[in-house]
Amino acid sequence: MILRKIYPNIKEEQRRKDILKNLPFALRQLSTELKAGIGLMDALKTISTSQYGELSKEFTITLEEIYYGTSYNEAFNNLSKRTKTDIMDRIIQQILKTLNNGGNLADTLNKIADENSNNMRIKYKEYSEKLNSIMLIYMFIAVLIPVIMFIMIIAATTVIGPIMNPNMIMFMYLLLFPMIITLMIIFIKRLEPTL
CATH class of the missing domain: 1.10.287 (Helix Hairpins)
Structure with a gap:
């Protein structure tokens, strides 16, 4: 009985930790691919097929939402809701702000990855x-x-x-x-x- 209540929380915490552990590396890869001239959708597809565990799965879901007609804003907000982490909320808001207002998304992602790496250090x-x-x-x-x-x-x-x-x-x-x-x-x- 107790295990049925605790187990989902434990799995959710493990999932969250896996996402947070892989996030700086995925952001750097995304930034590098954007700087190389690859489009955002192709760069996201590369992340979704990479070895980033739960984060790759979440990007796969986000890409499927976009392919089936969901707007970027809604798909990224759904990603933020599914991951349930403050850092991911902040990253998604920065990505959406850069996409909506214009700007260099690669530099924004690189700065976020640097900041996360420094925080982890x-x-x-x-x-x-x-x-x-x-x-x-x-x-x-x-x-x-x-x-x-x-x-x-x-x-x-x-x-x-x-x-x-x-x-x-x-x-x-x-x-x-x-x-x-x-x-x-x-x-x-x-x-x-x-x-």
């Missing part, structure tokens, strides 16, 4: 700084606590006799500590930056 730098302190905590929980606890149990058992049930020790080392380590890994993975 800053976020990864912050992430690596956080990761250093998290790794200290991880090492303490994953290595030091189990080893120190094991040494203390052995020392106490030698002096006093059995102080803990062997099943409890097995539970801690085979289930509790691995579970804590797994949760820490999931936490670290969730901190990974996106656009």
Whole structure:
């Protein structure tokens, strides 16, 4: 029951991350092709057939909408609604503004890609700084606590006799500590930056 409610959200988040991960590269390719004199539709078709995962699929849908008579504005706005990301909304608005008012779309896309790359660089730098302190905590929980606890149990058992049930020790080392380590890994993975 819970899985049915959580799973779609997890898949949507993975899809969103895939789109955001590939977006700067797709924008650069689009910009390069436009500078080379390829038309917008052909450049979008190239992006849709490239290896950009979910982003390529979204551009395929957008192209199909345009081919079947939807205006550029409506097709790009639909793309923005489907992706549900702030950065994509901003990019679509810039593309539409450039198409409607005239201007060099290739330069606009290149500037957006540069801005996104700089933002990602800053976020990864912050992430690596956080990761250093998290790794200290991880090492303490994953290595030091189990080893120190094991040494203390052995020392106490030698002096006093059995102080803990062997099943409890097995539970801690085979289930509790691995579970804590797994949760820490999931936490670290969730901190990974996106656009």
